Amino acid sequence: MADIQLPHGTGAPSAKPFNPWPVVIFIILSILAVLFLAPTVGVLFSSIKTTKEIAFGRLWDFPTSVYWGNFADILSNPSVQGYFVNTLLITVPATVISITLGILNGYVFAKLPFRGSGILFLVIISGMFFPPQVILIPLFRLFNGLHLIDTLWSVIFIHIAMGIPICTLLMRNFFATVPNALREAAILEGASEWQVLTKIALPLSLPALAVLVTLQFTWIWNDFLWPLIFIQSDEKRTVMLGIVNLKGQYSVAWGVQGALSLLASLPTLIVFLFFQKYFIKGMTMGAVKG
Template identity: 55%
Template sequence: LFMTPVYGAIVTAFKSQAEVSAGGYWTIPTRFAAENFERVLDPEDGNLGLYLQNSLLLTIPASLFSIALGTLAGYGLGKYSFKGDGLLFILIVAGMFLPPQIALIPVFRLMNDIGLYDTLWAVIIIHTAFGIPICTLVMRNFFQVVPNALREAALIDGANEYSIFFRIMLPLTLPALAVLATLQFTWIWNDFLWPFILTQRAESRTVMVGILNLTGQYTVDWGGQAAASLIGSLPTLFIFVFFQRYFIRGLTLGAVKG
């Protein structure tokens, strides 16, 4: 059932507007044509290339920042015991259960007041903030199952905390990092809400919001929208395929060593 919209987008992407109007969205095209893809990729006819670039400039930094901060927080909460650590963990993870609609107006006002509205930095900051809870949860649970004997042995050998984290602990978390990279990249790339709320100019819009520009006042370019949607989904597909292989290889290597 979930493949039905994908089928509709694929067949419509290869149909002309006249054929969509005559045969509907779900019929197989009588003549497969690539004119929709050529049109949406033409810089003089649209801004899809700019939207794809903006999506990359948003997704890569936001994913890296959220994973990095979540990894540091997860390591601190998973390997160290201090007063209030449980409460701090609950407060961080509670952000996962905060509906984004509640924060729409406060975040909009905040970004407008500090001069970041209609910039990619506004969306990067909010995605980083909302990504930290899930990254912290995953990494904390992963670090907790890593034997403390590894850290204690490194301390006895004279290693400092910096070396223990980057040379011993972090390499062990590659499978978890691969999972988070896939999830964060996919969630941020496919997000429509925050880029739509926090950006206004075409120069700042991402591909998911930019597809709306293919909707006119009286007509909808169904073929163009379908083609743009398929092109926009390719990066997440590549990321999933790449990290899936890496994730499986990491788990297999760990199983053999264990």
């Protein structure tokens, strides 16, 4: 541990009065990091161990050999392939459309305010705060009447609607930072509002779009409640329903469940890593500005 202290001792601009602290903090953080990683490591280990090994209590031992059978089982299972296709078919359109609607809303609230638009904006974003259970039953009845129960459409529609508050909020806040003079100049030059939105405001708002893509993709991909209510047949199941369903299919299938959990987490991890820089910035914008 001694070598860790070195960079602090050499060339620090102001000599700090307490030198042991960096080492102590480093040790505390390391212990916490190990504790924090344990559950994730558990999933990782379970995916490369046989269910028998796990049942004998060897899940948490460092693996001495890698068993690929779980992944082979999962990837060759046609219903699991279906789960992934379904989830993608829901997540991609719902993400794109909810963000598009948020852009349209956000532009009006930021650049074309009207009498009562402030209140309307508050009503929309307060939708973020309410537990989804409040609208569950009427929606079930509505979709049942439209014969949308047990179709991917029901889940796509509800995610588009549930995404409107957050997308509107973020886009409005971002569009508000686009200078008004820019818009007015473009309008004077004969541009329409549509052109101002697509040619000026949107290209300036790429960081906000990155945040929304990450948020919406992660939220919709990971969602469990709406598919649980609306989807009934196995062919229409999403990945998250599939993980739960595996428990029923095999009596104990810890290894297979671990492998599927790992695969199911990859898309959101990839999206997050891809947009990470913007995402953390965007999420914390409010925290800095107040």
